[in-house]
Amino acid sequence: MRTLKFLLQKEFRQIFRDPSIIRIIFIMPVIQLMILPWAADYEMKNIKLSVVDHDHSDYSRQLVSKITASGYFILTDYHNSYSRSLKSVEQDKSDLILEIPAQFEKALVKENEARLFMALNAINGVKASLGSAYLRSIIQDFNHEIRNEWIQFPRFNPEPSIEIASSNWFNPLMNYKFFMVPGILVILLTMVGANLAAINIVREKEIGTIEQINVTPIKKYHFILGKLIPFWILGLVVLSLGLTISWLVYGIIPSGSFLTIYVFAGIYLLAVLGLGLLVSTYASNQQQAMLISFFLMMIFILLGGLYTSIESMPAWARAITKANPVAYFIEVMRRVVLKGSGLADIWDHLLIVGAFAVGLNGWAVWSYRKRS
Amino acid sequence: MFILLGMPIVQIIIFGFALTNEVKNAKIAILDPSKDAASISLTGELNESRYFDVAQNVFSYNEIEKAFRKGKIKLAVIFPQHFAEDLEHFNKAGIQLIADASDPNVANTLVNYASAIINDYQKRVTDDKKLPYTIDTEMRMLYNPQLKGAYNFVPGVMAMVLLLVCTMMTAITIVKEKELGTMEVMLVSPIQPLMIVIAKAIPYLLLSIINISSILLLSVFVLEVPINGSLVLLVMESILFTLVSLALGLLISSGAGSQQTAMFISLVGMFLPTIMFSGFMFPIENMPLPLRIISNIVPAKWYYSIVKSVMIKGVGLEAIWKETLILAGMMVFFIALAVKKFKIRLE
Numbered sequence: 247m248r249t250l251k252f253l254l255q256k257e258f259r260q261i262f263r264d265p266s267i268i269r270i271i272f273i274m275p276v277i278q279l280m281i282l283p284w285a286a287d288y289e290m291k292n293i294k295l296s297v298v299d300h301d302h303s304d305y306s307r308q309l310v311s312k313i314t315a316s317g318y319f320i321l322t323d324y325h326n327s328y329s330r331s332l333k334s335v336e337q338d339k340s341d342l343i344l345e346i347p348a349q350f351e352k353a354l355v356k357e358n359e360a361r362l363f364m365a366l367n368a369i370n371g372v373k374a375s376l377g378s379a380y381l382r383s384i385i386q387d388f389n390h391e392i393r394n395e396w397i398q399f400p401r402f403n404p405e406p407s408i409e410i411a412s413s414n415w416f417n418p419l420m421n422y423k424f425f426m427v428p429g430i431l432v433i434l435l436t437m438v439g440a441n442l443a444a445i446n447i448v449r450e451k452e453i454g455t456i457e458q459i460n461v462t463p464i465k466k467y468h469f470i471l472g473k474l475i476p477f478w479i480l481g482l483v484v485l486s487l488g489l490t491i492s493w494l495v496y497g498i499i500p501s502g503s504f505l506t507i508y509v510f511a512g513i514y515l516l517a518v519l520g521l522g523l524l525v526s527t528y529a530s531n532q533q534q535a536m537l538i539s540f541f542l543m544m545i546f547i548l549l550g551g552l553y554t555s556i557e558s559m560p561a562w563a564r565a566i567t568k569a570n571p572v573a574y575f576i577e578v579m580r581r582v583v584l585k586g587s588g589l590a591d592i593w594d595h596l597l598i599v600g601a602f603a604v605g606l607n608g609w610a611v612w613s614y615r616k617r618s
Numbered sequence: 619m620f621i622l623l624g625m626p627i628v629q630i631i632i633f634g635f636a637l638t639n640e641v642k643n644a645k646i647a648i649l650d651p652s653k654d655a656a657s658i659s660l661t662g663e664l665n666e667s668r669y670f671d672v673a674q675n676v677f678s679y680n681e682i683e684k685a686f687r688k689g690k691i692k693l694a695v696i697f698p699q700h701f702a703e704d705l706e707h708f709n710k711a712g713i714q715l716i717a718d719a720s721d722p723n724v725a726n727t728l729v730n731y732a733s734a735i736i737n738d739y740q741k742r743v744t745d746d747k748k749l750p751y752t753i754d755t756e757m758r759m760l761y762n763p764q765l766k767g768a769y770n771f772v773p774g775v776m777a778m779v780l781l782l783v784c785t786m787m788t789a790i791t792i793v794k795e796k797e798l799g800t801m802e803v804m805l806v807s808p809i810q811p812l813m814i815v816i817a818k819a820i821p822y823l824l825l826s827i828i829n830i831s832s833i834l835l836l837s838v839f840v841l842e843v844p845i846n847g848s849l850v851l852l853v854m855e856s857i858l859f860t861l862v863s864l865a866l867g868l869l870i871s872s873g874a875g876s877q878q879t880a881m882f883i884s885l886v887g888m889f890l891p892t893i894m895f896s897g898f899m900f901p902i903e904n905m906p907l908p909l910r911i912i913s914n915i916v917p918a919k920w921y922y923s924i925v926k927s928v929m930i931k932g933v934g935l936e937a938i939w940k941e942t943l944i945l946a947g948m949m950v951f952f953i954a955l956a957v958k959k960f961k962i963r964l965e
Contacts, residue, residue, distance in 0.1 A: 278890070285894045287904040288639075288723045294903075335760065336933050338923065358751055365758045369930055371765030372639045372727060373901070378757055379730040389753045396751055408705070408740045409712045412729045414719035415686060425721050437886070445878075536878070540885045541625065545632060553899050554637045555724065557644060558767065563636035577689060584720045587687045 249464055253472030261476060275434045275484050279427070279491045286426040286553075290376045295319040296331040296340035303351035309388050313344075318380050332365075341367050342377055354392065416584045423496050428579035429552040431488045435511065436518055436543060436572055438484050443477050443522030444539040448529050470611050474519050481515040482508070501586030507579070510592065513600050514575045520606030521571075527614050546572040571602050622787060626779045626829045627836065633775045634841040638767025641727045645673035647685050649696040656702035660739050664695065669731045682716065692718045693728045705743075761846075761930050772843045773925035774898020776833055777918040780856070781863045781892055782885065783829060787822045788867030789884035792960070793877050811960040815872075815953060819864045826860040837929075846932030855928065855938075858945050859921040865952035866917070872959040892918045920944050 295313065299306050314321050322340045323331065334340040345363040347353075354360040364381060368374040417424050450456040459469060485508070492498045500507060522539060529535035548554075549563065550572035556564060567573045574595045581587040589596070646664065650657050665672040673691055676682055685691045696714040698704060704711035715732055717725035762769045795801040804814060830853065837843045845852060867884060874880035893899050895913035902913050913919050920941040927933050935942070 281909070282890075282894065285905050285909050286900050288721075288900065289904060290723065290726075292903045336927070336931055336937050338927070354751060354753065360753055362753060362755045363758070364755060365760050368759035368762035368765055368769075369926055370639075370770045370901075371762060371767055372641070372723065374759055374762075375730065375765060376723070376726060379726075382755055385753055385755055389751070392753075393751045407710060408736055409710065410715060410733050410736060411712060412715040412717060412733075414717050414722075414725055417719035417722060417725075422722060441886070536881050536885065540889075544629075544889065548633060549636055553893075554639055554771075555641075555721070558638050558640050558642055559636045563632070566636075580720055581687065581689055585687050587689075591687050 249468050250471060253464070253468060254475055257472055257476040261480075272484075272487065274437070275488050276491065278434060279430060279488055280495065282430050283423045283426050283496065286430075287422045289422050290373060290380070291318055293319050293342055293373070293377045293380075294322045294340040295381075296322050296334050296343050297324045298326055298328050298331050298343060298345040299324060300326050300348040301346050301350040302326075305351040305354065305392070306346045309346070309385070312388055313381065313384050316380070316384055318377075335365070335367050338367075341373070342381065344381065355396075424498060424584055425580070426552075427492045427496055427498055428583040429576045431485065431492065432550075432572060432575045432579050433547055433552065434488055435481055435485055435515060435575075436547065439477060439481050439515055439518035440522040440525075440539050440543050441536070442480075443473065443519045444525045444529070444535045446473060446477075447523065447526035448531065448535040452531060466614050467611050470523060470607065470614065473523060474516070474607070477519050477522075478512070478515050481519070482511065485511050498583065500583040502582035502588055506582050506587075506589050506592070509589070510575065510578050510582075510596060510599070513596065513603055514571060516603035517571045517599050517606060520603055520610055523610040524606055524613070527610055546570050549573070550576050552576050571599050574599050622783065622825060623828060623832075626783050627832055629779050630772075630775055630833050630836050631840065633778075634768060634772050634837065637771045637775065639723075639770070640765065640767035641724055641731070642668050643671050644669060644693060644724070644728055645691045646670050646693040646695060646728075646732075647674040647676050647682060647691045648672055649676050649678075649682065649694060650701075651699050652697055652701040652703075654700075654702040656705060656743075657697045660697075660736065661695075663735055663739060664732065667731070667735055669728070686718050692724060693732065695732065766842075768841050768843055769930050770926075771898060772837050772841050773929060774896060774922050776837065776925060777859070777896055777898070777922045778892050779833065780826070780829065780860060780921075781866075781918050782888060784822065784826050784860050784863035785867040785870070785884045785888055786881065787825070788818060788864045789870045789874070789880045790877055791818050791822075792868065792871035793874050793880045797877060811957050815868055815957050815960060818868060819861070819953075822864055823857075823860065826864070827857065830856045830860065843929060845929050847928035848934060851935060852925070852928045855921070855924050855942065855945075858942065858949065859917065859924075862917045862921075862945055862949045862952065865949050865956060868956040869952050869959065872956045872961075891916055895919055896922045898922055917945060917948055 297310055299310070310321070310324065313319055319342075323334060325331075328343070328345060331340065331343045331345075335343060343363075343365040345365070347361060347363070350360050350362075362385065364378060366374040366378055447456070450459075489500075489504075489507075521542070525539045525542070526535050529538060549556075549559075549567055550570055551567070556567050556573060559567070578587075578592050578595050581592065648661050648664075650661065661672065664670045670693075674681075674685060676685065676694070682691075682694045682696075685694070694716040696716065698712055701711050701713075713736060715729050717729050719725040759765065792801075795804070834845075834852070834856075838845060866888075870880055870884050874883065891912075895902070895909070895916040896918035897913070902910055902919070905913070924938050924941050924945075927938050931937075
């Protein structure tokens with residue numbers, strides 16, 4: 247135990263001796279938490295609409311003003327040439343074209359039926375389908391209003407209809423930040439944990455101080471523990487910093503308990519640090535360690551379900567996610583912060599990440615050779 | 619060497635397939651107290667569509683909440699007590715949809731898809747009596763009729779992979795010579811700094827051309843993204859973007875103090891901004907103004923837009939000349955800055 251205490255003293259001194267590390271550890275989370283959630287907004291708004299109006303009637307103008315009043319769309323042009331609108335889409339000046347044919351109002355009133363045409367830039371499929379759904383619902387509303395102008399409906403509805411009522415749980419304001427911030431906290435922890443831990447041992451190898459430790463009777467697991475604990479504590483500090491910022495700046499308070507978050511974070515940190523240590527025991531210089539840990543981290547983070555959802559991935563990618571501790575933590579963070587899930591709800595994830603922690607660290611201890 | 623040539627391939631394959639914002643196979647739960655022919659057949663239709671997977675049949679609201687908490691479902695469909703009867707006798711029946719709005723877009727999309735399926739069912743069940751004064755809307759999806767997610771993401775992955783690999787390649791080169799000491803030899807010779815910088819870029823340019831070809835081949839044949847525009851134009855633009863990334867790497871290398879710093883800046887420092895501001899992950903138009911201004915500085919943003927235009931929309935140079943000019947300007951700027959920072963005396 248005494249050896250451990252001395253080791254820890256040495257580690258902390260070394261870490262704080264290097265000012266760039268401190269800066270990275272504390273400034274990076276702050277910057278990321280401040281900037282990322284503002285950038286990461288998937289909500290569909292400000293859809294650029296180009297209107298081709300061949301009719302120029304009362305109804306066509308009413309429709310256009312109703313659409314622009316909705317707030318989802320920005321009118322980029324209003325003229326009567328479809329090819330000009332198409333050019334506008336080609337140059338990315340508009341996302342969506344609405345064409346109102348000639349005689350639109352006349353056809354609607356005299357023949358009971360009129361058509362409208364929509365063309366959408368569907369490169370971003372989700373944007374196109376949501377944009378078209380919004381536009382269609384505005385058009386349907388407009389249709390309803392016109393119908394009510396002309397007919398009085400009997401109380402008995404002549405048409406069988408299914409009414410759909412929808413409600414949104416857990417994020418009724420549909421605020422995207424609630425979705426992204428928990429995930430961003432996870433990324434912070436992962437980057438700090440894996441990268442720093444990985445570089446650490448390798449740097450000692452490069453500087454040569456590792457030789458000195460190797461000739462002492464310090465046991466392998468003491469050594470590894472001595473490396474793990476300081477970064478573990480730092481990781482928890484970064485987590486607390488992150489939680490404070492998300493409360494101060496975004497007003498996000500976890501619906502679940504802090505205890506759950508910290509317990510899971512503690513075990514997750516062990517897993518991630520274990521990964522970093524593992525990389526560093528195998529890498530022979532800092533570049534390799536950086537490259538490999540960055541490469542792995544990038545894969546884990548991008549496939550972790552933060553930016554794109556895991557269900558949309560093909561089966562083989564989903565299988566890989568099962569081996570990805572980041573994915574589990576992102577899930578858990580979101581559930582605890584937004585839905586108030588407790589330890590009972592996430593114990594299965596906890597167990598899996600715990601297994602990772604034990605496995606990775608065990609491997610690191612076993613593979614660390616005192617003689618190289 | 620393996621990393622330089624192999625990493626892009628691995629990354630394109632993994633990210634090209636796995637990253638998409640399409641919604642499919644979403645797990646849903648059904649609460650159906652009436653269990654009549656209508657509700658069962660509607661449930662069947664929901665299950666058959668590729669968007670939904672009926673994961674659970676529940677019997678109470680409590681179970682629904684629990685299922686949401688455990689993350690097992692994203693949407694719950696709730697039928698009333700006498701669904702078919704209500705529909706027949708009163709011509710009106712209600713269905714409730716409850717969505718997990720943790721991800722608001724997915725929630726909206728799922729509600730929309732479910733409503734569309736329900737409305738389709740309704741149209742089929744009633745005979746096609748048209749209401750008076752109906753506006754019909756016809757829709758055409760341009761460029762991507764099947765709404766494939768890859769069309770949006772693969773160009774972005776291409777930009778990200780090219781940028782990261784090329785920047786990293788050159789970021790180390792100048793600094794390494796400084797650390798190894800071979801820089802002295804070059805400094806005492808009469809070679810101009812501009813020549814040194816350009817000479818460093820050219821071998822990596824050749825390597826990058828190999829990378830570009832492998833990325834394009836993979837995108838077309840493995841990820842099934844077509845090249846609707848001119849291949850020549852696409853390759854030229856890719857080479858331009860590569861030059862910009864190489865120049866950026868050289869700039870980092872000229873200014874960095876150690877290999878470690880150079881690598882750190884080029885990998886970690888480039889990774890997040892590229893993802894954030896290039897536009898393929900997060901829509902730029904949603905960002906507040908200061909961030910939108912920053913995104914104009916990120917080269918990947920312009921390249922992503924060029925690739926989408928040429929590969930998927932199939933347009934020619936006349937539509938993308940502005941972006942091309944901006945990239946060319948960036949390349950000149952970075953090289954000039956790299957030459958300026960190149961110290962001709964040892965510290």
